Amino acid sequence: MGGLERPGHFVPRPELHRTSVHEAGHVLVAWHSTHAAAPIKVSVVSRGHTNGFAQTQDLEKSHQGEAELLDRLAVLLAGRVAEELVLGDPSTGASNDLERATELAYEMVRIARVYGFV
Secondary structure, eight states: OOOSBOTTOOOOHHHHHHHHHHHHHHHHHHHHOSSSOOEEEEEOSOBTTBSOEEEEOOOOOSOOOHHHHHHHHHHHHHHHHHIIIIISSOOGGGHHHHHHHHHHHHHHHHHHHHTTOO
16 A cells, blocks of 8 residues: 555664654544544555555545544644654654645635535
8 A cells, every 4th residue: 555665674763663653643543533434554664655654444435524524634633743742743754644634624615615604
């Protein structure tokens, strides 16, 4: 899913710990959210351009309610929050999560405006 494993790629222990905390944040929030997709796999093995990933059981749905979208936002932001809470300092590793969360939030606002909810 995340690409080929980078053989021989050494990840320093502090970076591995940070990645573990980050991915655990995603998984914990997904697991405890009522409307988020269930976590099915998590890895801290460096693959492709990522240091780790959390895979959820995303079901192809054409319609999602506000509660589902808000839970998706929470899961996306949970990695950065976990880094801040556990390590006291979030890293740039959350930049892709922040981009995806921003894109989702903008889409939610666009939809709300189109249908007159705002």
